[in-house]
Amino acid sequence: MITELVDLVAQIPHGASVAVPANRSGPAIAATRAMIRAGLRDLHVIGVPTSGLQADLLIGAGCVAVVESAGVTLDEFGQAPRFVAAVKAGDIALKDSTCPALISAVQAGEKGIPFIPIRGLIGSDLLRHRPDYRVVDNPMEAGDPIVVVPAIRPDVALFHAPLGDRNGNVWIGKSRELMTMAHAARKTLVTVEALSEDDLLADPKHGPATIPAHYIDAVVHVENGCWPIGLSGHRLTDASAMTRYAHMAKTDAGFEEYLSLAPMAAE
Amino acid sequence: MEYSREELLICTIAHMLDGVDHVAVGVASPIPGAAAMLQHALGGVGRVTVLNSRHAQAITDGATELFDMAAQGRIGAFFLSGGQIDGQGNINLIGIGDYPDLDVRWSGSFGSAMLYYLVPRVILFREEHTRRTLVEAVDFITAPGTSDGIHRPGGPYGLVTNLCVFDFDKAVGGFRLASLHPGVTLEEVHDNTGFVFAQPEVVRTTPHPRPCDLEQLRGAVGLRVADPYPSFAGRVWGISQPKEFCF
Numbered sequence: 369m370i371t372e373l374v375d376l377v378a379q380i381p382h383g384a385s386v387a388v389p390a391n392r393s394g395p396a397i398a399a400t401r402a403m404i405r406a407g408l409r410d411l412h413v414i415g416v417p418t419s420g421l422q423a424d425l426l427i428g429a430g431c432v433a434v435v436e437s438a439g440v441t442l443d444e445f446g447q448a449p450r451f452v453a454a455v456k457a458g459d460i461a462l463k464d465s466t467c468p469a470l471i472s473a474v475q476a477g478e479k480g481i482p483f484i485p486i487r488g489l490i491g492s493d494l495l496r497h498r499p500d501y502r503v504v505d506n507p508m509e510a511g512d513p514i515v516v517v518p519a520i521r522p523d524v525a526l527f528h529a530p531l532g533d534r535n536g537n538v539w540i541g542k543s544r545e546l547m548t549m550a551h552a553a554r555k556t557l558v559t560v561e562a563l564s565e566d567d568l569l570a571d572p573k574h575g576p577a578t579i580p581a582h583y584i585d586a587v588v589h590v591e592n593g594c595w596p597i598g599l600s601g602h603r604l605t606d607a608s609a610m611t612r613y614a615h616m617a618k619t620d621a622g623f624e625e626y627l628s629l630a631p632m633a634a635e
Numbered sequence: 636m637e638y639s640r641e642e643l644l645i646c647t648i649a650h651m652l653d654g655v656d657h658v659a660v661g662v663a664s665p666i667p668g669a670a671a672m673l674q675h676a677l678g679g680v681g682r683v684t685v686l687n688s689r690h691a692q693a694i695t696d697g698a699t700e701l702f703d704m705a706a707q708g709r710i711g712a713f714f715l716s717g718g719q720i721d722g723q724g725n726i727n728l729i730g731i732g733d734y735p736d737l738d739v740r741w742s743g744s745f746g747s748a749m750l751y752y753l754v755p756r757v758i759l760f761r762e763e764h765t766r767r768t769l770v771e772a773v774d775f776i777t778a779p780g781t782s783d784g785i786h787r788p789g790g791p792y793g794l795v796t797n798l799c800v801f802d803f804d805k806a807v808g809g810f811r812l813a814s815l816h817p818g819v820t821l822e823e824v825h826d827n828t829g830f831v832f833a834q835p836e837v838v839r840t841t842p843h844p845r846p847c848d849l850e851q852l853r854g855a856v857g858l859r860v861a862d863p864y865p866s867f868a869g870r871v872w873g874i875s876q877p878k879e880f881c882f
Contacts, residue, residue, distance in 0.1 A: 392687055393698065417698055418745065439743030444663060444866070447742060455730075455740040462735050466748035468702035475699070487706050487786060488749030491779040497734060513785055544697025600687075 369536035373402040376557050376586040380524055385412040387522035391420035391443055391597050393543040394528040396559045398593045401632055404429040414522055416474055416549055417467035424448040428623045436463035438470055445610045449617040464494055469517050476519035477552030489515040525553035528593040530602055532560035536581030537568045550583045557586045559593040638844045641871050645669045646844035648795055651758055653679040655711035660685045665867035667714040667760055669860045676856050688863035705753045712756040715747050719773040722809055722830025724780020724791040727773035734775050744777045751778035756792040764796035766829040781808045799824050814841040
């Protein structure tokens with residue numbers, strides 16, 4: 369349960385669907401670097417509900433076949449350059465969606481139901497390009513067409529959390545979508561900022577926002593595991609490192625150079 | 636009192652929020668965020684939620700909560716933008732070209748394809764007012780301006796740009812010029828707008844910010860703005876980033 373990054377990554381097969389959180393909710397970037405070093409291929413990355421640096425790194429490194437997300441962005445550091453380049457080159461398949469549809473789909477996954485209704489979307493071109501999204505009549509009330517989206521049960525949920533314990537329980541704070549992801553996924557792999565010697569589930573303050581260990585397949589203690597992204601309430605984003613990435617990743621050559629540098633190449 | 640372009644836009648948007656109970660603001664929207672905080676300080680807005688701020692975000696149920704609130708009618712106003720906005724109020728956040736073979740790709744739809752339908756007063760904000768951004772028809776409808784025959788309590792309320800303010804006429808499904816910013820001519824707006832819009836016989840000028848608004852912005856409100864938008868507050872008012880700032 370408490371293991372090393374290499375062992376965590378070994379649990380992700382080629383072609384897996386991997387659900388990841390938005391930049392500000394704890395993307396496991398150190399684990400992502402390890403995935404790239406391991407040469408993972410054909411991943412289906414699912415942003416819950418968006419992704420950023422994490423998807424961009426994986427796309428640039430050639431690990432990704434499909435991006436399913438409501439957005440891929442470096443936030444205040446601009447567009448995700450490898451994502452944009454891959455879309456223009458036609459290197460990745462797109463499953464564009466909108467935030468609440470993705471979150472609801474993962475909630476349907478955690479409930480074990482086949483689909484879930486979601487407001488909006490009718491008349492959007494997003495719907496035209498998502499044959500798996502359907503419009504149905506509200507069975508409870510006539511004359512109310514509504515979109516239904518299929519449940520998402522990712523092969524893997526992967527994220528970084530502020531705190532874990534020796535039993536493999538993981539405390540997530542306010543980022544409740546991490547709990548939803550763990551409930552829905554077949555396998556949940558987590559890096560944590562710190563490891564507690566106490567049982568988080570037994571602690572009344574931590575317990576309600578703690579994912580029990582039975583949902584979790586690997587916990588790795590990686591201090592600053594989102595770097596250069598920050599961890600809300602714990603660490604600042606490394607603005608100079610993000611600016612440097614956004615600049616280097618603009619070109620194929622610049623991104624290749626980024627991959628060759630520490631800590632990408634080894635850490 | 637002299638004022639900056641940003642201060643004019645903030646005060647203009649703040650005016651459009653008067654009387655809204657709860658205003659929510661997405662990420663990377665410093666001018667709308669400052670407008671909501673200003674109107675809150677003036678007493679015209681009940682509550683402001685700014686995503687990713689420490690103090691203006693009472694959200695404990697993760698990424699779903701904003702959308703759940705919107706679906707229930709708990710959010711009165713929100714802001715959206717678009718790489719392209721057309722005369723029917725359709726917005727495009729995906730890109731230019733024939734999807735998925737795009738010539739230009741933007742970040743994505745985020746929550747727009749739901750929030751545009753559900754939040755009663757969606758204010759479109761796009762600083763760049765050119766024929767590149769304000770087009771006759773968007774390349775990709777991320778979210779439509781109007782809809783028929785579906786549950787849609789929300790939609791566009793107005794459009795604010797660097798040049799002017801448009802109101803959105805829901806009955807007609809198009810924009811109507813509401814006011815020109817000080818110093819902007821009608822010709823300038825026509826020359827730079829790719830869509831047809833209605834206009835009144837006498838076009839108003841967007842009011843100058845009042846001294847009391849500017850005092851708030853340069854004082855207490857500016858400090859609040861610096862929490863979610865530190866670089867903006869630094870640039871516009873010289874307010875330095877709070878040291879403990881995290882997201």
